[in-house]
Amino acid sequence: xxxxxxxxxLDRVVRGxxxxxxxxxxxxxxxxxxxxxxxxxxxxxxxxxxxxPKPVGEEGGGMANAIVGTIKLVxxxxxxxxxxxxxxxxxxxxxxxxxxxxxxxxxxxxxSGVPSITVGLFVYALVVMTTKQFSAWAGGIAxxxxxxxxxxxxxxxxxxxxxxSLREAAxxxxxxxxxxxxxxxxxxxxxxxxxGIMLAVARVAGETAPLLFTAFNNRFWSSSLNEPTASLPxxxxxxxxxxxxxxxxxxxxxxxxxxxxxxxxxxxxxxLVRHRVxxx
Amino acid sequence: MNLETPSVVPxxxxxxxxxxxxxxxxxxxxxxxxxxxTDARRWDDISVGKIxxxxxxxxLRAYFGTTQVLAGxxxxxxxxxxxxxxxxxxxxxxxxxxxxxxMHEVVPGARAVGQVLLDAQDIYERDVDPVRVRRxxxxxxxxxxxxxxxxxxxxxxxxxxxxxxxxSDPDAIVERSLRQVALWDEVKDGLHxxxxxxxxxxxxxxxxxxxxxxxxxxxLMDEPCSAxxxxxxxxxxxxxxxxxxxxxxxxxxxxxxxxxxxxxFTAFFYMGQxxxxxxxxxxxxxxxxxxxxxxxxxxxx
Numbered sequence: 001x002x003x004x005x006x007x008x009x010l011d012r013v014v015r016g017x018x019x020x021x022x023x024x025x026x027x028x029x030x031x032x033x034x035x036x037x038x039x040x041x042x043x044x045x046x047x048x049x050x051x052x053p054k055p056v057g058e059e060g061g062g063m064a065n066a067i068v069g070t071i072k073l074v075x076x077x078x079x080x081x082x083x084x085x086x087x088x089x090x091x092x093x094x095x096x097x098x099x100x101x102x103x104x105x106x107x108x109x110x111x112s113g114v115p116s117i118t119v120g121l122f123v124y125a126l127v128v129m130t131t132k133q134f135s136a137w138a139g140g141i142a143x144x145x146x147x148x149x150x151x152x153x154x155x156x157x158x159x160x161x162x163x164x165s166l167r168e169a170a171x172x173x174x175x176x177x178x179x180x181x182x183x184x185x186x187x188x189x190x191x192x193x194x195x196g197i198m199l200a201v202a203r204v205a206g207e208t209a210p211l212l213f214t215a216f217n218n219r220f221w222s223s224s225l226n227e228p229t230a231s232l233p234x235x236x237x238x239x240x241x242x243x244x245x246x247x248x249x250x251x252x253x254x255x256x257x258x259x260x261x262x263x264x265x266x267x268x269x270x271x272l273v274r275h276r277v278x279x280x
Numbered sequence: 281m282n283l284e285t286p287s288v289v290p291x292x293x294x295x296x297x298x299x300x301x302x303x304x305x306x307x308x309x310x311x312x313x314x315x316x317x318t319d320a321r322r323w324d325d326i327s328v329g330k331i332x333x334x335x336x337x338x339x340l341r342a343y344f345g346t347t348q349v350l351a352g353x354x355x356x357x358x359x360x361x362x363x364x365x366x367x368x369x370x371x372x373x374x375x376x377x378x379x380x381x382x383m384h385e386v387v388p389g390a391r392a393v394g395q396v397l398l399d400a401q402d403i404y405e406r407d408v409d410p411v412r413v414r415r416x417x418x419x420x421x422x423x424x425x426x427x428x429x430x431x432x433x434x435x436x437x438x439x440x441x442x443x444x445x446x447x448s449d450p451d452a453i454v455e456r457s458l459r460q461v462a463l464w465d466e467v468k469d470g471l472h473x474x475x476x477x478x479x480x481x482x483x484x485x486x487x488x489x490x491x492x493x494x495x496x497x498x499x500l501m502d503e504p505c506s507a508x509x510x511x512x513x514x515x516x517x518x519x520x521x522x523x524x525x526x527x528x529x530x531x532x533x534x535x536x537x538x539x540x541x542x543x544x545f546t547a548f549f550y551m552g553q554x555x556x557x558x559x560x561x562x563x564x565x566x567x568x569x570x571x572x573x574x575x576x577x578x579x580x581x
Contacts, residue, residue, distance in 0.1 A: 097388070163425070165421060165423060165425040166425055166427060166428075167386075168383065168386065168419075168421060168425070169421065169425040169426075169427065169487070169490075170427075170438075170442060171383065171386055171414065172381070172383060172414060172418065172419035172421070172491075173414070173415075173418070173438060173439035173442065173443070173490065173491070173494060174411050174412065174413075174414035174415030174416075174418075174439065174443060174494065175411070175439070175442040175443055176411050179442055179443070179444075180442070183442055184427060184442070187429050188427070188428060188429050190429075
């Protein structure tokens with residue numbers, strides 16, 4: 001009986017510690033969300049989404065170009081980063097024990113540890129210097145490089161979680177290996193992979209450093225992908241370090257918009273994948 | 281293969297009976313190829329009688345890396361009969377059936393040497409596509425493994441759809457396959473439910489239906505009932521009985537009663553060797569080999 005009481009007590013203590021740790025972990029998250037919302041909501045109005053920034057000293061204006069710019073940059077990054085990332089992940093999951101596989105995996109791990117500003121510098125040297133201009137392309141390439149390792153590794157890990165018995169089931173039905181991989185393994189892992197991709201997208205959507213000297217910034221609309229392009233993170237940085245009070249408010253508003261954009265993207269991707277898998 | 285002192289010598293009687301029955305009901309032997317060296321006569325010698333082999337293995341050896349798991353197996357698989365493979369865990373019986381449709385080599389490092397004849401064609405010949413072999417020799421696995429992203433209907437059609445085959449009347453195939461496994465009445469109102477929403481026994485019958493939809497010639501079953509309860513097991517066994525009308529079946533089982541119930545012929549494997557092969561009733565009543573007798577009577581050391 002003595003022992004049993006002790007065991008029960010220990011159980012409660014450990015459980016309490018777990019709850020406490022969860023709360024501690026949630027406090028920063030909650031306060032960031034709360035603070036961004038409270039400070040940012042004031043700067044949000046219709047003009048913020050529809051107008052260009054006003055010159056210094058003039059009240060009002062918006063960040064329409066930066067919102068579109070962020071969508072462009074992240075879109076380019078997705079186009080360039082997701083397909084090779086997923087395919088590399090498939091390669092690692094299927095043939096990852098080869099010498100090349102180990103090299104690819106190691107490189108991906110090293111790459112995910114590379115500071116984002118280094119990637120920006122790399123793209124600056126590679127793209128901006130050669131084309132002699134800041135551009136959305138350069139920004140997109142920098143973000144794509146940042147996404148690549150995350151997408152690759154999460155695709156690999158999630159494919160490895162799909163039971164091998166499903167592959168055998170497909171092969172046993174006379175399905176060629178490549179079809180079994182694409183239409184059974186990848187399809188089964190799709191919801192998880194989508195979440196992994198979303199986390200990568202969310203991460204690069206908020207990247208500032210690599211954009212500073214690739215996409216640079218623009219107070220106006222950029223008419224092509226070959227021009228300097230405004231983005232929300234860079235604008236947040238520029239506005240936040242400025243000496244003007246109304247710019248600070250706009251920086252908070254931009255932060256809130258960025259947060260909501262990432263959130264919406266995240267949730268809709270999850271819903272989309274879940275829906276498609278169920279419908280099948 | 282070392283033949284030790286047979287503990288029970290099959291009676292003259294038994295052999296005669298076997299031959300008589302086979303003369304009556306079964307067609308004459310037609311080994312597709314000239315009998316390869318060692319084994320051909322060995323099975324005539326016992327009470328198997330005359331069989332038409334749909335498949336036969338000749339000197340089949342299998343390896344995982346450098347470990348040999350099958351040491352030269354010569355075994356016929358009778359057409360439109362049920363052949364059971366029994367033996368203790370790790371004796372190579374699963375590996376054996378996986379060699380029959382080239383699923384063994386799917387595991388990294390695994391390979392097989394020797395001949396496996398399917399209608400006189402060696403499926404291990406260089407220019408044979410394993411994918412084609414597997415469409416003719418279907419497989420049902422130990423654990424039911426319906427595709428979780430597919431509905432019941434799509435699971436049945438999976439073999440056709442994943443192979444990119446045009447299906448002229450999918451509904452008919454779904455209904456026919458599900459009827460064959462006696463699952464139709466249970467699921468016909470919910471064909472769009474997930475395949476994984478079914479019970480274990482239903483899932484296994486769904487997997488069998490999925491195999492049948494491809495109309496294979498041979499069906500390999502690797503312990504198909506070991507994850508099922510007795511009622512579901514009985515249903516699957518009933519199903520095997522019906523399927524042997526039109527298919528050649530090889531079933532691996534741990535359960536000797538099951539072998540006795542469903543199989544026409546039984547092969548006893550031990551440590552990667554085929555110890556004994558015979559008509560099921562002979563194996564279970566008058567085995568030639570001491571090890572077979574010890575195993576089926578539960579005295580195995």
